[in-house]
Amino acid sequence: MKKLIKNIRYLYLVLGVAVVIFLTQCGLDPFTIEMPASGDAGKVVTFTLKGSTMSRIDNTQANPTYATKLLIGIMVPKSWNARQNTVVAFTSPKGNETMVLIPDAEIEPLSGQTWPIAAKNKLGIGPNLFDDFEWIIYRSNAVYTFKNNEDIKFDVKVNCKLGPENMVTKLGFYMGSSRENLNPSNTDYNKIAFSNQFEVKNGEGDLIDFINPQLSKIEPVRSIDNDIVTLTFDAGVTNTALSNTDDLYLCAKAFDQTDAVIAETCEQTTRTKLTALGGKRYRIDLWARGFFNVPSGATISRIEYYYTNSSGTVKVGYGNTADPFKFTFKCQ
Structure with missing residues (x-):
């Protein structure tokens, strides 16, 4: 009898976990990066992120929706001065807008650190062999609400002026949800990808090779x-x-x-x-x-x-x- 009760409790636990997993199956799919292989120093280059959402929300909830702002992050060499030289915008069935840079002093809620530091600690520098990079994070102005099975595709355009130096590197890109922030254990809402080799040409100084x-x-x-x-x-x-x-x-x-x-x-x-x-x-x-x-x-x-x-x-x-x-x- 005790064994039966124990098994029933275990069954309830499994079912409970399954329900929690189902309720949280609302997030972002892995995204792809479209970009040129190189660009000239001091010129603007466009990097396109092609993303999509996966909305699986329990319709038995009192309010079966998921509302959030979109987060987009970029990891680029510090010499690019990206905060002053980058525009991030997206188009989607939900709406189109130019995103806003999160201020350096704003604290990321889960880590208690500023957003650039928290992003650097969580997302790293990928396949680059040594560090001279920074993460900067952008946030949408509007809050977007999703219903069950309301999956959409969206494109993010990152127009970034390249820095002055000749270099070979791999850039980092991030997509996330403002409702979840930089939750280290939640990969449904935190998607990251590093680019193929990207070269800055016709610039100043000796070639800086971050990846070889x-x-x-x-x-x-x-x-x-x-x-x-x-x-x-x-x-x-x-x-x-x-x-x-x-x-x-x-x-x-x-x-x-x-x-x-x-x-x-x-x-x-x-x-x-x-x-x-x-x-x-x-x-x-x-x-x-x-x-x-x-x-x-x-x-x-x-x-x-x-x-x-x-x-x-x-x-x-x-x-x-x-x-x-x-x-x-x-x-x-």
């Missing part, structure tokens, strides 16, 4: 000569002339704004030695002004560098050649 494994990179990407930066060397990306040693040293030149050499350092000492991180990865942290002993009043515009062995006879630089890597300092 690189022998060497400098972080932060956006720094000035008075910042402490980290240089990393990843010998695991491909076989190099330095793959059989852990004694790696930095050789570098500093240039001013006229492209004249300010200083050059190429010594095999503790000051220039990289620290092994394991897995054939190495790093060195440096303050450029101090490293090159730059006099007061002079400014480092860019550096060129390569790595060498303990004798200085082997050089590995850009593209696994003896040509130097290049890095241009930029203001935030």
Whole structure:
């Protein structure tokens, strides 16, 4: 008898869960992204998100509808200054409108953080290998009400002015419901997708490659000569002339704004030695002004560098050649 009662309770529990699942089967379908493979720096590019809703609401409820505002998020490089250079609008059977940027200071209810921080923590940077991105979230003005089985399709147009820098990256896009906000456990109302490779061409400076494994990179990407930066060397990306040693040293030149050499350092000492991180990865942290002993009043515009062995006879630089890597300092 006790076993029968236990089984009946379990049956009620299962049925209860099923009802809850049914009642919450109202959300967004995965969306697709239509976009070009590249765009020119400083020009406006349109990214189109093609979405749809799935409304499954229990008609036995007192008010069998679901009302919400639409949320749209974009993840782009910080240098694009997207807050000032983006317009997000959508068309749908429910209505058409231009969306409003959620203020940076507004708190996302579930996380207790500002929307940009909450979105970054929840949505991440996708397949990009290092971070110089921001999430910004837009919200519809109107509240849209859905009835049971009222499924619609809608298109979101993101018109965004590209930043000034040459780069290769993958962009992030988000769709959500203001009624649910950034609920980390509810995937019905939170849809995210990252784009295929997108390239910004005909811009300024050296190519910034966010998505392809690189022998060497400098972080932060956006720094000035008075910042402490980290240089990393990843010998695991491909076989190099330095793959059989852990004694790696930095050789570098500093240039001013006229492209004249300010200083050059190429010594095999503790000051220039990289620290092994394991897995054939190495790093060195440096303050450029101090490293090159730059006099007061002079400014480092860019550096060129390569790595060498303990004798200085082997050089590995850009593209696994003896040509130097290049890095241009930029203001935030």
